Amino acid sequence: MKLICTQENLNRIISYLEKVAGKQLTLPILSNFLLETENGRLKISATNLEIGIIGYIGAKIESEGKIALPAKVLSNFIHNLPSGDVLELESTPQGLKIVSTAYQTTIKGLDGKDFPIIPEYKEDYFFSFPAQELKRALTRTLFCMSVNNARLELTGVHIFFHKDRIELAATDSFRLAEEIIPLTDQKESYDEFLAQNPSLIIPGSTLHEIMHIITPESTDVKIALKENQIFFEIDGIQIISRIINGKYPDYKQIIPKNFQLQVVLEKESFQRAVKIASNFASYNVGEITLSLLPAEKQCVISSESQEIGTNKTILPLEIKNGVDPLTIVFNPRYILEGINTLASEKILFSANSESTPISLCMYNNKESEKEQYMYIVMPIRK
Amino acid sequence: MHSCIIISSMREHRVVIYFILLFYSPFLEHRIMTNEELWKAVLGQMELSISRANFITWFKNTKIVSNANGTVTIGVPNGFAKEWLENKYNIFILRALKSLDISVQNICCIISVEKESSLHPTVDGVKSVDGVQSGESTGFVRKKLIEKPFFTHTTDGATTFHETNLNTRYTFDNFIVAENNELARAACFAVAQNLGTAYNPLFIYGGVGLGKTHLLQSIGNELIKHSPEKRIKYINSERFTTELVDSIKNQKIDKFKEYYQQMDLLIIDDIQFLSGREKTQNEFFHIFNALYQLNKQIVISSDRPPKAIATLEDRLRSRFEGGMITDISRPNFETRVAILESKMAEKGFQMDLPAIHYIAQNVTQNIRELEGALNRVVAFCEFHKISPTLENTEKILAELIENNKKTIQIEDIFRVITEFYNISKEDIIKKGRKKEVAHPRQVMMYILRTELQMPFSTIGDLFGGRDHTTALHAFEKIQKNKDIHTRLKEELNTLKERLYYPI
Numbered sequence: 001m002k003l004i005c006t007q008e009n010l011n012r013i014i015s016y017l018e019k020v021a022g023k024q025l026t027l028p029i030l031s032n033f034l035l036e037t038e039n040g041r042l043k044i045s046a047t048n049l050e051i052g053i054i055g056y057i058g059a060k061i062e063s064e065g066k067i068a069l070p071a072k073v074l075s076n077f078i079h080n081l082p083s084g085d086v087l088e089l090e091s092t093p094q095g096l097k098i099v100s101t102a103y104q105t106t107i108k109g110l111d112g113k114d115f116p117i118i119p120e121y122k123e124d125y126f127f128s129f130p131a132q133e134l135k136r137a138l139t140r141t142l143f144c145m146s147v148n149n150a151r152l153e154l155t156g157v158h159i160f161f162h163k164d165r166i167e168l169a170a171t172d173s174f175r176l177a178e179e180i181i182p183l184t185d186q187k188e189s190y191d192e193f194l195a196q197n198p199s200l201i202i203p204g205s206t207l208h209e210i211m212h213i214i215t216p217e218s219t220d221v222k223i224a225l226k227e228n229q230i231f232f233e234i235d236g237i238q239i240i241s242r243i244i245n246g247k248y249p250d251y252k253q254i255i256p257k258n259f260q261l262q263v264v265l266e267k268e269s270f271q272r273a274v275k276i277a278s279n280f281a282s283y284n285v286g287e288i289t290l291s292l293l294p295a296e297k298q299c300v301i302s303s304e305s306q307e308i309g310t311n312k313t314i315l316p317l318e319i320k321n322g323v324d325p326l327t328i329v330f331n332p333r334y335i336l337e338g339i340n341t342l343a344s345e346k347i348l349f350s351a352n353s354e355s356t357p358i359s360l361c362m363y364n365n366k367e368s369e370k371e372q373y374m375y376i377v378m379p380i381r382k
Numbered sequence: 383m384h385s386c387i388i389i390s391s392m393r394e395h396r397v398v399i400y401f402i403l404l405f406y407s408p409f410l411e412h413r414i415m416t417n418e419e420l421w422k423a424v425l426g427q428m429e430l431s432i433s434r435a436n437f438i439t440w441f442k443n444t445k446i447v448s449n450a451n452g453t454v455t456i457g458v459p460n461g462f463a464k465e466w467l468e469n470k471y472n473i474f475i476l477r478a479l480k481s482l483d484i485s486v487q488n489i490c491c492i493i494s495v496e497k498e499s500s501l502h503p504t505v506d507g508v509k510s511v512d513g514v515q516s517g518e519s520t521g522f523v524r525k526k527l528i529e530k531p532f533f534t535h536t537t538d539g540a541t542t543f544h545e546t547n548l549n550t551r552y553t554f555d556n557f558i559v560a561e562n563n564e565l566a567r568a569a570c571f572a573v574a575q576n577l578g579t580a581y582n583p584l585f586i587y588g589g590v591g592l593g594k595t596h597l598l599q600s601i602g603n604e605l606i607k608h609s610p611e612k613r614i615k616y617i618n619s620e621r622f623t624t625e626l627v628d629s630i631k632n633q634k635i636d637k638f639k640e641y642y643q644q645m646d647l648l649i650i651d652d653i654q655f656l657s658g659r660e661k662t663q664n665e666f667f668h669i670f671n672a673l674y675q676l677n678k679q680i681v682i683s684s685d686r687p688p689k690a691i692a693t694l695e696d697r698l699r700s701r702f703e704g705g706m707i708t709d710i711s712r713p714n715f716e717t718r719v720a721i722l723e724s725k726m727a728e729k730g731f732q733m734d735l736p737a738i739h740y741i742a743q744n745v746t747q748n749i750r751e752l753e754g755a756l757n758r759v760v761a762f763c764e765f766h767k768i769s770p771t772l773e774n775t776e777k778i779l780a781e782l783i784e785n786n787k788k789t790i791q792i793e794d795i796f797r798v799i800t801e802f803y804n805i806s807k808e809d810i811i812k813k814g815r816k817k818e819v820a821h822p823r824q825v826m827m828y829i830l831r832t833e834l835q836m837p838f839s840t841i842g843d844l845f846g847g848r849d850h851t852t853a854l855h856a857f858e859k860i861q862k863n864k865d866i867h868t869r870l871k872e873e874l875n876t877l878k879e880r881l882y883y884p885i
Contacts, residue, residue, distance in 0.1 A: 013653070027436070027439050049460065116466055118462065227461065227464075
């Protein structure tokens with residue numbers, strides 16, 4: 001194998017792939033990238049047998065071939081090269097020789113034949129998602145996902161497909177985030193797909209990679225489904241992953257339809273108060289108390305622990321609806337993570353009782369803008 | 383159902399035959415290999431021709447889905463395995479298949495999902511070892527302060543929250559059968575196949591770390607595999623008591639009873655801890671009766687037979703004795719070697735035969751310690767990058783084995799004997815041949831000989847200057863009788879246990 005390519009191109013692809021090529025003890029070849037020439041381009045792939053990613057870069061191919069190179073060594077070397085360099089790659093009996101203006105390296109590789117074959121999707125993709133919206137939705141939902149493998153179906157993001165929109169949801173059963181992405185002018189194949197698959201669960205780890213690969217310039221994410229595997233293509237990079245088989249809980253039923261009490265809080269001061277309070281919540285209990293007092297127009301955030309001490313913050317609030325005071329106990333982490341996703345200056349906090357889910361959402365004075373994002377948290381029952 | 387017992391080793395043969403005798407199964411009529419047997423045979427061949435890492439990676443969770451018209455369809459868990467088997471191993475697999483079944487012409491792979499879902503059962507069983515788990519997920523009795531999850535059950539909202547407490551690691555497949563446990567294993571397997579009708583209740587007893595929990599959990603896991611709709615509960619008696627106390631405190635005793643009475647299979651581990659707890663025994667008695675009346679299976683384990691559990695109410699004892707009682711005894715040398723070999727295969731670790739024998743010879747008391755010793759050698763060798771030869775193994779385990787030996791001294795034996803038989807030290811040493819004294823004396827001489835390898839003359843001196851032939855006679859008598867009288871064997875086992883694991 002002999003070819004010439006630019007450092008920039010190679011570096012970009014490697015940065016997409018490096019997380020997948022992890023440390024695999026069982027099969028050492030999995031900690032390698034596979035470099036091979038294909039149709040006048042350089043194809044680089046990596047897999048951990050759950051996810052596979054394939055990227056292509058333009059290169060001047062002088063002779064064909066393939067080689068598997070240790071991912072860490074290659075990426076450390078390429079990242080540190082000055083951008084704008086032109087690299088010459090040539091396989092030698094000692095390994096792959098990489099020569100740039102000033103740097104000369106030979107990296108020992110393995111036979112490319114031993115590298116797993118990543119299934120590729122060569123047909124037309126069924127449909128596509130708008131990339132930027134998808135990325136935003138993922139940043140606001142993925143963190144809710146469960147990390148506990150005991151409930152496998154909760155370790156992924158659930159997608160409901162509708163004719164004009166998709167609904168993404170993630171939950172660990174204590175909190176839930178849902179975002180709706182509107183879809184416009186889809187191909188006919190989408191309708192066929194829709195008829196067969198009303199919903200899907202995609203593993204969270206796959207979506208993390210996808211978030212990573214979507215750049216500000218990406219426009220769409222193409223998607224296809226075949227034999228229980230899902231294929232994505234973003235800017236020419238293919239990602240293949242399994243999907244999670246399981247029944248996602250019927251989360252729609254627990255989203256409260258209306259709220260007894262709705263108040264508006266300043267985002268920044270609320271966030272600060274919760275952060276401070278969380279320091280006083282003892283480690284194993286990890287709870288803060290929120291008292292909403294509509295009569296006094298006050299919100300009291302407090303926490304205490306026997307070892308550390310006590311803390312109390314009083315914030316003003318604006319009442320949208322409701323009169324009765326309410327005291328709710330929370331895990332501060334769930335509240336903070338929820339606040340972080342909201343971009344507005346004010347937050348609408350809605351609740352019914354101390355043992356039913358509460359919701360956090362952005363509050364704008366303009367009622368016209370319909371919010372596509374929703375975050376709900378289950379309080380701690382005393 | 384019976385065809386799923388696969389003969390994979392000579393050791394299991396006996397169990398299989400045992401089953402045929404038990405159930406007059408139509409097993410003997412199967413002459414053509416089933417798909418499952420065929421695939422096992424292929425896997426056996428493949429395992430020899432490729433590296434272990436490759437074998438595990440690519441052949442895990444594979445099976446034959448169909449075999450018709452010369453085409454064998456192999457179900458694989460994911461696309462990677464499909465590509466690899468079809469492109470790299472196809473010739474090997476085909477060759478192996480052909481050697482077993484000439485009619486096979488070609489193979490193809492499909493991605494089958496059903497296997498995956500059975501690996502992660504949707505019954506919301508949070509896996510836990512010995513029922514140890516965090517407060518958040520304890521059974522139905524919730525701790526006072528928890529966040530209530532939105533969803534407690536994924537399949538349908540109506541069923542109540544329920545966990546089996548089973549650990550999927552324990553299965554019949556990875557249980558090593560030997561003569562010390564084959565009856566117990568066969569009984570457990572029979573129970574898993576014929577719930578509530580084969581042996582009810584099933585009572586298993588045996589010392590610490592001999593595999594009781596493994597067998598018990600295997601029943602549950604086996605049952606989940608073939609009938610996932612059954613309600614299974616594995617609990618140790620300690621947790622059972624705690625839940626009972628909690629429910630009394632919260633005035634939910636009715637719910638507690640109701641919950642346990644709806645189980646299809648109730649497994650209670652370490653029942654001996656119920657001794658002395660009258661209220662718990664009482665509640666357990668009612669639950670037991672309710673389940674028993676409905677022909678629901680109950681499996682119980684203990685470290686000693688029901689008769690030997692002090693302060694166990696008579697009505698409970700007689701009920702336990704009404705079912706099947708079976709014991710697990712200490713593994714013999716060959717079994718210990720077999721266990722070590724299987725553990726090493728699991729870890730993918732290689733060790734010289736003399737080193738394995740050394741471990742098996744020196745760690746004799748229980749399987750958990752055996753595994754501990756092996757782990758220690760593995761970790762040490764991997765860390766220091768040395769090979770596990772006999773010398774290295776000796777060095778690594780020197781401390782461990784030394785400790786084991788050092789712990790028993792003559793005084794310990796005296797203490798255990800006097801406590802057990804409730805006689806004084808002086809009585810043992812004094813002259814006098816009353817049966818109450820003579821028997822303990824002989825047992826003690828036997829233990830001194832077997833555990834401390836004392837010369838007979840020293841033993842004689844220890845007992846007030848008796849002749850060495852007296853000691854020899856005692857040793858031979860006990861040696862002979864222990865094989866005849868199970869009671870004596872039991873006694874010796876208990877004594878040994880108390881020696882090595884003082885309470």
